[in-house]
Structures are given as structure tokens and as C-alpha cells.
Amino acid sequence: QSVLTQPPSASGTPGQRVTISCSGSISNIGSKTVNWYQQLPGTTPKLLIYGNNQRPSGVPDRFSGSKSATSASLAISGLQSEDEADYYCAAWDDRLSGHVFGTGTKVTVL
Amino acid sequence: VQLVQSGGGVVQPGRSLRLSCAASGFTFSSYGMHWVRQAPGKGLEWVAVIWYHGSNIYYADSVKGRFTISKDNSKTTLYLQMNSLRVEDTAVYYCARDLSSGWYGVDYWGLGTLVTVSS
Numbered sequence: 001q002s003v004l005t006q007p008p009s010a011s012g013t014p015g016q017r018v019t020i021s022c023s024g025s026i027s028n029i030g031s032k033t034v035n036w037y038q039q040l041p042g043t044t045p046k047l048l049i050y051g052n053n054q055r056p057s058g059v060p061d062r063f064s065g066s067k068s069a070t071s072a073s074l075a076i077s078g079l080q081s082e083d084e085a086d087y088y089c090a091a092w093d094d095r096l097s098g099h100v101f102g103t104g105t106k107v108t109v110l
Numbered sequence: 111v112q113l114v115q116s117g118g119g120v121v122q123p124g125r126s127l128r129l130s131c132a133a134s135g136f137t138f139s140s141y142g143m144h145w146v147r148q149a150p151g152k153g154l155e156w157v158a159v160i161w162y163h164g165s166n167i168y169y170a171d172s173v174k175g176r177f178t179i180s181k182d183n184s185k186t187t188l189y190l191q192m193n194s195l196r197v198e199d200t201a202v203y204y205c206a207r208d209l210s211s212g213w214y215g216v217d218y219w220g221l222g223t224l225v226t227v228s229s
Contacts, residue, residue, distance in 0.1 A: 033214065090216070098159070099215060099216075
């Protein structure tokens with residue numbers, strides 16, 4: 001049972017904006033940076049956002065991250081069919097002395 | 111960045127297994143390294159991290175006392191020694207590089223290796 005809580009699913013039509021939340025506490029999101037990962041079906045996870053809102057080279061600017069207090073969000077604007085995947089947030093947790101992943105959100109493109 | 115994993119397979123409960131991860135394409139001694147696992151049909155679970163210098167090591171509670179992470183900077187290889195394996199340890203295990211020293215989380219992932227614990 002993860003300490004970072006995400007909604008199990010999210011969906012949208014092509015072109016829409018979808019937002020995924022990640023709820024934590026002062027010991028993780030509240031004091032540490034958040035990363036986001038995309039896992040396409042049957043593939044290895046890929047870093048999507050690091051340091052709360054930084055995109056690695058090659059990640060489209062349709063993906064954006066933000067953080068406020070003990071919550072973080074990933075936004076996908078201009079949703080495309082290839083965005084259908086599982087998305088995970090992650091952060092270091094001072095209380096657990098380790099990294100934690102969120103529960104994961106499955107994004108479906110309708 | 112390349113992370114080439116080996117050592118997975120089928121093992122009986124209570125037995126041991128060692129995973130290896132050969133790294134290349136970056137200065138291995140300058141980066142922290144992680145193991146992350148994913149049980150079939152489940153989400154990602156962080157397992158362990160070792161700091162770039164090897165002196166700081168942290169484990170998930172679920173593996174503490176049973177698993178040991180180590181790195182050989184001269185061989186640019188990461189290891190995970192798994193002892194007293196349980197059925198619930200069945201998962202794809204990913205070797206992964208930290209964004210920096212060990213604090214910041216994973217950037218590059220290996221392809222994963224399946225560990226099945228079954229009698």
C-alpha cells in the first residue's frame with residue numbers, strides 16, 4: 001500500500017487535457033521533488049517529468065508537472081492515442097528513508 | 111546509457127538468487143543506482159538504492175534483512191542478492207540509474223528480469 005495516492009483511472013478524447021493527481025504528505029511530496037513516469041503497455045517505464053516540473057530531452061511539451069504543498073499533478077494537454085499508458089508519481093520519503101511510487105493511474109484515450 | 115540485466119529465473123521459496131546489472135555509457139561511480147520491481151499486473155515498487163559512493167544504502171521494508179544491494183565500480187556492475195525468497199517476491203526486477211547521487215529518483219531503466227518464486 002503506497003503512501004502516494006493516485007486515482008486508478010483517467011480518460012479523455014483526443015485533443016483534450018487530462019490531469020492526474022498524486023497525494024502525499026510532508027515527509028515526501030511536501031519536502032522532496034516529484035518525478036513522473038509513463039509505462040506503455042508491455043514496456044519499461046520511462047521518465048516523463050523530474051524535479052516537479054522538468055522535462056527530459058525528447059519528452060513533448062504536452063506533458064507538464066506541478067506541485068503544491070503535499071500534492072503533485074501531471075497534465076497531458078492535446079491528448080493523443082499514444083498517450084494511453086500507466087502513469088506513476090514518485091518521491092523520496094524521509095519517514096520511510098526510501099523512495100516511494102504512487103499507486104498508478106491508467107489513462108485511456110476514448 | 112545501457113543497463114544489461116541478468117540472473118533472473120525460477121526459484122523455490124526460501125532459496126536465494128543474485129541479480130546483476132552491467133552498466134555502460136555513463137560514469138558509473140558518479141551515480142546512485144536502484145532496484146525497482148513490478149509484480150504481475152501490479153504497480154511499481156521501489157526495492158533498494160545505493161548511493162554513488164556505496165556508503166549509503168536504503169531498502170524497502172518488504173525486503174529489509176533479506177535483500178542486499180551492492181555495486182562494483184571497477185566492474186561497473188550493480189547487484190541484488192536476494193535471500194529467503196517468498197512467493198510475494200515474484201516480479202519483474204528493474205535495474206535503474208538515479209538522476210544523481212541517490213536522492214532524486216530513477217531516470218534510466220534496464221529492460222527488467224523476471225524472478226518467479228514458486229514451489
